[in-house]
């Protein structure tokens with residue numbers, strides 16, 4: 152039996168060695184960051200900040216302090232906070248109808264489905280409440296395709312090191328990360344992982360049981376790692392050769408984040424199935440699984456379902472997000488602002504190489520590859536009232552709203568420079584001791 156239990160030992164060897172410089176940062180995490188003492192599960196290490204309201208790219212605490220939000224709720228607040236068009240779409244719908252279930256027609260759902268299909272490779276859409284559910288639907292769609300084609304034995308899916316596809320049992324198995332699998336019993340069967348961007352290994356991993364290849368065109372939580380265009384093209388070819396389905400996870404990199412509606416458009420490669428979430432709801436929980444008619448052939452009446460997915464509130468907001476993102480010139484402006492931010496960040500990295508090694512990513516999905524521990528860089532930026540999000544590979548993610556202004560980008564660069572300078576001085580002082 153392959154792959155049923157997590158290979159704990161093998162995974163442990165992957166743990167990165169800490170460079171000597173990092174010993175400077177070895178001080179204990181304050182108690183308050185470990186146990187909140189509240190009635191909530193202790194699953195999150197929360198910053199000691201509570202926000203009262205948001206205005207565009209800004210978040211305001213209960214004490215009235217203003218923070219520049221370059222974390223964007225982890226790529227969710229695509230149009231910032233309290234965007235007037237989203238607020239009116241949600242409140243108008245809230246006054247009319249919240250929920251009816253998928254036992255009835257939901258006009259907003261048909262409309263959003265058609266708009267997504269018109270704008271992409273897809274013919275069919277299934278709405279969910281989250282990214283992980285969109286991935287679950289994508290995985291089930293791929294497996295059912297082979298099942299109805301008479302090949303129930305083809306259920307395995309090839310994934311890539313550093314991937315993150317969610318926290319359900321199947322999506323942690325797809326992600327393959329030990330830290331998310333540990334303690335949750337046998338790993339869901341059917342995922343074969345190869346190295347990041349190792350397309351030769353992906354080819355070798357294809358067997359008569361393989362159903363699909365699943366990949367994030369730009370890895371988010373794995374450390375803002377874009378997959379090269381050539382690699383996506385090769386994966387498309389492999390899928391053609393072996394009758395596999397190509398599944399893209401654009402939960403984080405989709406909905407304008409890279410300056411195109413979907414990141415794969417840069418490569419000119421289309422998937423058969425795609426999972427979307429985060430930015431499409433702009434903060435309201437919405438996800439979607441998109442597929443071609445052919446790939447969705449197995450998803451017939453009764454084989455899959457959801458209580459809340461695609462409800463009228465979510466659809467009102469999803470349609471409103473598309474109204475803005477699909478406006479003429481909106482995505483071109485995202486590309487222009489992204490360049491401004493990336494060039495500015497490159498300047499900061501040049502100034503403080505002991506803090507920031509490199510700038511990664513594309514569009515408004517950028518990563519500071521840190522020389523100091525990313526958690527410390529994050530704290531230094533937070534001290535400057537700038538919010539960012541740590542990721543794997545010692546990267547700090549910058550995921551501002553797509554509506555961020557030039558002035559806010561300049562303000563953020565000033566704050567990042569100030570944070571980096573403070574950390575650089577602290578490193579120098581500690582090294583001199």
Ligand SMILES: Cc1ncc(COP(=O)(O)O)c(C=O)c1O
Pocket residue numbers: 225281282283284286315316317318367371372400401402403404428429
């Ligand atoms: C690429 C990717 N896929 C899937 C997910 C899971 O989405 P959710 O947390 O909405 O279930 C995430 C969340 O960060 C993600 O970044």
